[in-house]
Amino acid sequence: MRLIADLHIHSHFSLATSSQLVPEHLDYWCRYKGITIAGTGDFTHPGWIKELKDKLEPAEQGLFRLKPGLHLDKANELGRESNQVRFVLSAEISSIYKKNGRVRKVHNILLAPSFEVVDKIQARLSRIGNITSDGRPILGLDSRDLLAIALDISSDVELIPAHIWTPWFSALGEKSGFDSIEECYGDLSSHIHAVETGLSSDSPMNWCVSSLDPYLLMSNSDSHSPDRLGRNANIFDIGLSYPELLRAIRQPSSACCGGTIDMYPQEGKYHFDGHRKCKVCWNPLQTIEHNEICPVCGRRVVVGVLTRVAQLSNRNDVLSRPGRLPFYFIIPLAEIIAEITGTGSKSKKVTAKCLEVIRTAGPELQLLIQTPLEEISRLCGSALCEAIRRMRSSEVLIEEGFDGEYGKVRAFRPGEVQAVESGSSLKEMPKRALLPFDLKAFRELICRNGAENIRATAESAGVSNDKDPSGQLIFF
Ligand SMILES: [Zn+2]
Ligand SMILES: [Zn+2]
Known part of the structure; x- marks a missing residue:
């Protein structure tokens, strides 16, 4: 069956996450979004595993579902009894260690086939560091050694390097990563089958780097609140079971992998380069023209993901990458409705309108990527239809994120919503x-x-950016 999977999320046991990250709300939001398989996140945390054992029951092999009677009442209001939501045991580990003369900070995702395997992983990791203080534990453990532990416990554990381009915490990150997946995982790198591209990069960017050709490019939300589930996600065409999911990740083919759903990477906080305070925002070419030096303050700019990708790139024609899969850019429904109604995306008005649209037209992700435009127009009106048409064909207005500031993607110029609603013709985007x-x-x-x-x-010139320049903790 064709399904959407979001395998990297967090629970309420992770720092700086929503208290609603509990199985009941995750189940509700998966229904709302149209996600069939969600990672549980945080399986290294004993408290979360206890909660999962209490609230989930086994479904198909290696997959779990919410126990009967625990579903939120409002799930019935979505009008879709049939949506099956499954959970797969997943976790993220933050490794901080020294290798090849530099401090490395790398985040890795683990997928596990059963609670028994998770118990064994917890037992091993608890000897290395504290796994109870944070749902995403920080361990002084080389990524390669984490992979060795995982494989030693079960060959069915899958390790996926998380958000590989994030400057501070990733396998290829500019600040503390490596120049290749092989350099990071060494003799065990053949056991890596997929990489997570993260919020600030998309498939075409990753296609520039031929050393990534062997890997399935995955997209996950890394959600810290349940309404953000599926903002990045994967499409699979597989039977419902952990072995089927594992096979798709390990032997990707267009028959079982339908590509990815991604927010526009320009919305990411570190897509372009620059200095917020100095109002300098550059693309990679501009950055190199200036030797990475900010003309306002004279210090090095914060180098974002696009420039890092370009540094490791070795291909001019991205379309020559073998094994390319489809990718679908989305703007979250709440952001589109906020633009149409002229109110904030978290306002009551927008929340109510989103729910109305989903009750009428079906789950959010299916609506955004696959529902025929005529149907959207008929069910939800011409403004939403035109916004989704533009979003699907990349005819949108973009302000790139840089130096810790989120970018903005909009479907309409000022005044265009009224023009669409009154049937006037619009200037082409x-x-x-x-x-x-x-x-x-x-x-x-x-x-x-x-x-x-x-x-x-x-x-x-002074490399001032070995920590988040805003001075805040950064979570990815
Ligand atoms: Zn500056
Ligand atoms: Zn992370």
């Missing part, structure tokens, strides 16, 4: 390119300026 700059020109510029020279200039 330009379609966004797959990549907003020329990769070949980027690499030529790096050659001309000299990679070493750029690094030395930046370092002498």
